Amino acid sequence: MNAMRRITPVILSGGSGMRLWPLSRQDRPKQFLALSGECSLVQETALRVSDPADFAPPLVVAGEAQGPEIEAQLAAAGIPGARILLESAARNTAPAVALAAFAADADDLLLVLPSDHFIADAAAFRAHVAAARAAAEADWLVTFGMTPDRAETGYGYIAPGEEIGGGLRRVAEFVEKPDRATAEAWLASGSHLWNSGIFLFRAAAFLDALAAHAPGVHAALSHGDLASSPSLSIDVAVMEKHDRVAVRPAAFGWSDIGSWESLHAVLAKDAAGNALAGDVVALDTSGCLIRSDGPVVAAIGVSDLVIVATERAVLIVPRAESQRAQEAIAALLARDRPA
Amino acid sequence: MNAMRRITPVILSGGSGMRLWPLSRQDRPKQFLALSGECSLVQETALRVSDPADFAPPLVVAGEAQGPEIEAQLAAAGIPGARILLESAARNTAPAVALAAFAADADDLLLVLPSDHFIADAAAFRAHVAAARAAAEADWLVTFGMTPDRAETGYGYIAPGEEIGGGLRRVAEFVEKPDRATAEAWLASGSHLWNSGIFLFRAAAFLDALAAHAPGVHAALSHGDLASSPSLSIDVAVMEKHDRVAVRPAAFGWSDIGSWESLHAVLAKDAAGNALAGDVVALDTSGCLIRSDGPVVAAIGVSDLVIVATERAVLIVPRAESQRAQEAIAALLARDRPA
Numbered sequence: 091m092n093a094m095r096r097i098t099p100v101i102l103s104g105g106s107g108m109r110l111w112p113l114s115r116q117d118r119p120k121q122f123l124a125l126s127g128e129c130s131l132v133q134e135t136a137l138r139v140s141d142p143a144d145f146a147p148p149l150v151v152a153g154e155a156q157g158p159e160i161e162a163q164l165a166a167a168g169i170p171g172a173r174i175l176l177e178s179a180a181r182n183t184a185p186a187v188a189l190a191a192f193a194a195d196a197d198d199l200l201l202v203l204p205s206d207h208f209i210a211d212a213a214a215f216r217a218h219v220a221a222a223r224a225a226a227e228a229d230w231l232v233t234f235g236m237t238p239d240r241a242e243t244g245y246g247y248i249a250p251g252e253e254i255g256g257g258l259r260r261v262a263e264f265v266e267k268p269d270r271a272t273a274e275a276w277l278a279s280g281s282h283l284w285n286s287g288i289f290l291f292r293a294a295a296f297l298d299a300l301a302a303h304a305p306g307v308h309a310a311l312s313h314g315d316l317a318s319s320p321s322l323s324i325d326v327a328v329m330e331k332h333d334r335v336a337v338r339p340a341a342f343g344w345s346d347i348g349s350w351e352s353l354h355a356v357l358a359k360d361a362a363g364n365a366l367a368g369d370v371v372a373l374d375t376s377g378c379l380i381r382s383d384g385p386v387v388a389a390i391g392v393s394d395l396v397i398v399a400t401e402r403a404v405l406i407v408p409r410a411e412s413q414r415a416q417e418a419i420a421a422l423l424a425r426d427r428p429a
Numbered sequence: 430m431n432a433m434r435r436i437t438p439v440i441l442s443g444g445s446g447m448r449l450w451p452l453s454r455q456d457r458p459k460q461f462l463a464l465s466g467e468c469s470l471v472q473e474t475a476l477r478v479s480d481p482a483d484f485a486p487p488l489v490v491a492g493e494a495q496g497p498e499i500e501a502q503l504a505a506a507g508i509p510g511a512r513i514l515l516e517s518a519a520r521n522t523a524p525a526v527a528l529a530a531f532a533a534d535a536d537d538l539l540l541v542l543p544s545d546h547f548i549a550d551a552a553a554f555r556a557h558v559a560a561a562r563a564a565a566e567a568d569w570l571v572t573f574g575m576t577p578d579r580a581e582t583g584y585g586y587i588a589p590g591e592e593i594g595g596g597l598r599r600v601a602e603f604v605e606k607p608d609r610a611t612a613e614a615w616l617a618s619g620s621h622l623w624n625s626g627i628f629l630f631r632a633a634a635f636l637d638a639l640a641a642h643a644p645g646v647h648a649a650l651s652h653g654d655l656a657s658s659p660s661l662s663i664d665v666a667v668m669e670k671h672d673r674v675a676v677r678p679a680a681f682g683w684s685d686i687g688s689w690e691s692l693h694a695v696l697a698k699d700a701a702g703n704a705l706a707g708d709v710v711a712l713d714t715s716g717c718l719i720r721s722d723g724p725v726v727a728a729i730g731v732s733d734l735v736i737v738a739t740e741r742a743v744l745i746v747p748r749a750e751s752q753r754a755q756e757a758i759a760a761l762l763a764r765d766r767p768a
Contacts, residue, residue, distance in 0.1 A: 112727070371760045373753070385723065385739065386766070388451075388757035390746040392734070399743050400724065406736055406745060407729040414712070418727030421710045427725070 097219065097290070098198045099139040099148035100190040103132055103160055103205040104177055109348055111415045112403035113383065120347065121206035122159060126357055126367075131347070132160065132205040133167040138212045139201060140169055144220070146198075147171030149190045150205075154178060178316050183287075184327035185319040188300055188311035196294035199226050202324070204287050208356050210343025218340040222290050225258050225336050229295040231329065232258065235283025235337040236344050240355075241273035244348050244413070246285040246325070250337050258336040264325055283337060286344055289324070296328070303331040350396040350405075350412035354379040368399075379409060436558065436629070437537045438478040438487035439529040442471055442499055442544040443516055448687055450754045451742035452722065459686065460545035461498060465696055470686070471499065471544040472506040477551045478540065479508055483559070485537075486510030488529045489544075493517060517655050522626075523666035524658040527639055527650035535633035538565050541663070543626050547695050549682025557679040561629050564597050564675050568634040570668065571597065574622025574676040575683050579694075580612035583687050583752070585624040585664070589676050597675040603664055622676060625683055628663070635667070642670040689735040689744075689751035693718040707738075718748060 105119050114120045121132040129137065139145045147170060152160045154176045164172045175189050187202055194200060201219060209215050222232045235248045244267060251262030264285060268276065276282040301308040304327035310319035329335050345356045357365035357379070364372055368382035370389070377394040380387055384401035396412045398405045405415055444458050453459045460471040468476065478484045486509060491499045493515045503511045514528050526541055533539060540558060548554050561571045574587045583606060590601035603624060607615065615621040640647040643666035649658035668674050684695045696704035696718070703711055707721035709728070716733040719726055723740035735751045737744045744754055 371757050373756050373760065382743075385742050386761065387743045388745070388754070388760070390744075390753045390757060391750045392745055392747065395731070395745070397743075397745055399738075401740075403724050404721070404726045404736075404738050404743055405729075406727070406731055406734070408731065411730045414729045415727070417712050418710050418729060421712065421727070422725065 095197065095199065096142075096144060096146040097139070097201050097223070098146040098194055099136070100187060100200045100202045101132065101135055101148050101150045101205050102183060102186055102202065103150055103152040103156055104180060104183075104186055105204075105206055107206075108419055109413070109415065110350060110353070110398075111419050112400050112405050113381070113398055119156075119206070122163065125208070125347065125353060129167060130163055131208065133163050133169075134209075135203050135205050135207070136164055136169045136172070137167055138209060138215065139203070139219075144216070145201075147173065149193060149200075150174045151186045151190055152176060153180060180321075181316055181319050182321045183324040184300065184304060184307050184322040185311055185316055187289075187296065187324050188307055188319075189314075189316060191293040191297050191300075192311055192314070194293040196292070196297075198293045199223065200289075200291060200293050200296065202287075202289040204346070206347065207287070208343075208345045208347050208353070210356055212342075214340075214342040215344075218338055218342065219290060221257055222336075222338045224256055225254065226290045226292055226295075229292060230254070230258070230334050230336040231296060231299060231332055232290040232336050232338060233261065233329065234286045234288045234290075234340050236286050237280075237339055237341045238273075238277050238282070238284055239341075241270060241277045242284065243267055243270055243273050244352070245346070247276065247282040248285050248337050249282050250339065254336055258338050261329070261335040261337050264330045283339055284344075285325070287346070289329075295334075299328050299332045299334075303328050348413075350379055350398065350407075350415065351409050354396070354409055377409065434536065434538065435481075435483060435485040436478070436540050436562070437485040437533055438475070439526060439539045439541045440471065440474055440487050440489045440544050441522060441525055441541065442489055442491040442495055443519055443522075443525055444543070444545055446545075447758055448752070448754065449689060449692070449737075450758050451739050451744050452720070452737055458495075458545070461502065464547070464686065464692060468506060469502055470547065472502050472508075473548075474542050474544050474546070475503055475508045475511070476506055477548060477554065478542070478558075483555070484540075486512065488532060488539075489513045490525045490529055491515060492519060519660075520655055520658050521660045522663040523639065523643060523646050523661040524650055524655055526628075526635065526663050527646055527658075528653075528655060530632040530636050530639075531650055531653070533632040535631070535636075537632045538562065539628075539630060539632050539635065541626075541628040541630075543685070545686065546626070547682075547684045547686050547692070549695055551681075553679075553681040554683075557677055557681065558629060560596055561675075561677045563595055564593065565629045565631055565634075568631060569593070569597070569673050569675040570634060570638060570671055571629040571675045571677060572600065572668065573625045573627045573629075573679050575625050576619075576678055576680045577612075577616050577621070577623055578680075580609060580616045581623065582606055582609055582612050583691070584685070586615065586621040587624050587676050588621050589678065593675055597677050600668070600674040600676050603669045622678055623683075624664070625679075626685070628668075634673075638667045638671045638673075642667050687752075689718055689737065689746075689754065690748050693735070693748055716748065
């Protein structure tokens with residue numbers, strides 16, 4: 091039997107964002123947090139593509155400081171055979187993916203997965219990946235474009251062009267984060283998709299495109315020299331420039347969890363619209379995300395707030411303004427305080 | 430020179446309320462908390478009447494478990510000569526005051542002071558006390574009635590009757606906590622005063638009234654037997670029944686701090702109406718009371734909330750509903766959790 095080559099997940103764990111402060115911190119980025127259920131986001135990311143019938147063990151690209159934590163979390167989740175590639179320097183996603191692509195076989199199909207995203211419907215996700223396989227084998231660089239369900243201004247968008255078969259369309263344009271009016275117009279017209287940052291391609295196809303469009307990155311990583319590579323995102327380095335880029339329109343309950351608000355959108359909620367986690371008493375409260383990893387939190391008579399408590403810090407902010415957590419971090423850093 | 434007998438403060442520290450939960454707890458009642466500045470409420474209460482020219486050392490009536498803490502706090506505040514009378518059982522204010530009155534000389538003027546109240550203008554307070562002295566020496570039981578500045582429904586009220594000279598009026602009636610419409614009518618008419626729970630009387634005058642109106646309390650305490658005394662408030666036992674009860678209308682920034690809302694009303698506030706204490710970052714925030722004795726609290730874009738954090742618990746509640754903190758305590762106790 092001539093079995094199909096299994097897909098190799100490439101899990102990117104370089105991030106050190108603090109957008110879920112105070113739960114995420116510089117020394118505990120978002121992918122290590124359990125935001126729904128018991129598993130951390132990186133564990134869920136790996137488990138989602140762990141069926142050995144379809145997937146090879148993952149390549150995990152991680153910041154050097156994260157190596158031991160990644161290893162421990164994958165072991166705890168029962169992910170065998172993962173190869174962890176440590177980044178000697180933080181150089182954004184294009185060099186990180188190149189590091190993995192050079193470590194893979196040329197014909198390996200690489201499924202690039204940010205380690206800190208949320209996907210509600212793993213089966214639908216895998217079905218979309220399977221459906222994109224033929225295009226990737228035909229050297230398309232495939233991205234997955236999420237069908238918007240709200241006028242989100244925090245995501246980049248993709249304008250799909252002509253159909254190329256198999257439910258995929260050529261990418262007409264990658265578009266930066268829009269203003270609200272534009273996002274609302276796109277939501278109404280259905281003309282644009284969210285750029286999920288999830289990709290499927292043949293390792294050699296990606297590296298060829300990289301050599302053409304970002305030769306500095308390609309040259310550095312061909313010698314395994316991350317530190318000397320330009321710092322570029324995969325979108326800017328390759329996707330926005332290459333002509334053989336396709337998008338698979340999809341909907342599988344995806345979120346990049348870039349703010350508490352976007353986490354609230356995907357979490358299970360009670361009848362009053364509250365997403366509660368940890369040691370929380372919520373009375374006469376609605377539309378809130380309340381989470382404690384430290385002291386008991388008692389919320390009474392409040393609506394549409396994000397309330398997050400750890401042993402070190404407590405954040406209270408209206409849900410719709412939750413990206414403003416960054417302002418608190420800035421204020422603390424201005425006081426020479428750790429955030 | 431025939432010096433005037435100095436007034437003896439009687440500081441009542443039997444309370445174990447949790448109305449300022451989570452800062453106040455069963456094992457740390459409100460009077461031991463520093464709510465504005467460095468001193469605790471019981472220290473401020475003692476310091477307010479500590480000028481030896483006018484005041485004798487205080488008699489402090491305290492719950493048995495509070496003895497060591499009271500002693501330490503008075504020592505730290507530099508209050509010499511205090512006598513601490515420990516209550517072998519909690520029996521409300523009438524027996525507690527009787528315990529002090531029996532410990533005093535018959536002719537001592539006793540100034541009964543709850544240990545957990547706030548007074549903004551100590552000099553005005555002392556001037557009102559001095560002005561009430563003559564009536565107390567003439568065996569009036571004098572109470573101090575606060576001129577309302579809002580339609581408060583959390584206080585008992587006093588209806589003053591005819592003038593008896595010296596700026597005092599006979600008490601026509603003590604009235605229980607009113608509903609809002611009644612409180613608003615009284616505020617508009619100026620007909621009623623808040624019952625502060627602060628009293629001035631001769632020890633013997635009080636004990637005589639107690640013997641007449643609450644003989645069970647008098648009999649028990651005449652033997653120093655608190656445990657066998659009925660549990661009665663001084664209002665119910667004596668003040669509401671005696672015919673020689675006077676009120677001095679007064680305004681000295683008084684609050685019983687029966688809720689976070691009433692504490693907010695008397696604390697110093699910034700230009701946006703926030704009263705902040707402890708490790709707090711408040712951005713674009715107004716009308717809030719925010720206090721931390723534990724983790725740093727970051728509040729962004731919120732209004733008119735009470736936010737109080739300790740290492741054990743965090744409370745978030747609209748300021749106008751802050752008495753609902755009790756509901757959180759009840760919910761925690763229902764979970765067999767300490768509050």
